Amino acid sequence: RKSAVIAVDGPAGAGKSTVARLLADRLGYLYLDTGAMYRALAYKALSEGIDLRDEAELAELLNQTTIELYPKGHGQVTVMMDGQDVTGHLRTPEVNASVAVVAGFPLVRREMVLRQRELARHGGVVMDGRDIGTFVLPDADIKFFLTASLEARAERRYHELRQAGFDVSLDRIREEIQHRDLLDSSRPYAPLSQAADAILLDTTKMEVEEVVERMLAMCDQRL
Ligand code: C5P
Secondary structure (H helix, E strand, O other): OOOOEEEEEOOOOOOHHHHHHHHHHHHOOEEEEHHHHHHHHHHHHHHOOOOOOOHHHHHHHHHOOOEEEEEOOOOOEEEEEOOEEOHHHOOOHHHHHHHHHHHOOHHHHHHHHHHHHHHHOOOOEEEEEOOHHHHHOOOOOEEEEEEOOHHHHHHHHHHHHHHOOOOOOHHHHHHHHHHHHHHHHHOOOOOOOOOOOOEEEEOOOOOHHHHHHHHHHHHHHHO
């Protein structure tokens, strides 16, 4: 089906964006990275020196901010904020350290969720995040919940950041991921959690291609 809606949720570093991107590519769907939207807001707040604990100010900032996600082929995505390409600024240690705080505020989430539902309105999308299957798109046609051991997730992030040229340590990354997961799963409003009807995939010992093939098989079965 060309118009299905697929939700992919899970903790940090479980491989969601990599596989969601490839899955979207294979299905000819649009890949929507909701984490990038929260990251863009966190990046803007950091650049403008806004107090990250100030919910009202962050919500106001978001109202004055346009965020667009453009596919640029091969599953890659360009993130435009206020008309500027900010893709390269969103996966820095600074943004990693503050995004979950920004994303914890109901006023911020409410607006993000409206935007995300609008993006998915016509279907034909794979949307990845934390609350897609439970909150943003509870009627999604297929929901996946990706996990992996903390160690595997930390190592993946470590290699990703190293490759991008950041001088980071595995210990710091493990801590950062653990901290972010704790914030994401313990926030009162739309926390990270597995939807009752989501398919659980533990990717600890799986290669990317294997995960994508499994997901495609499920889509074949169900769509
Ligand atoms: O997926 P990614 O690691 O880019 O997400 C960054 C952060 O954005 C998450 O740790 C979480 O705090 C927030 N987020 C969220 N809800 C989503 C997607 C991301 O709260 N749907």
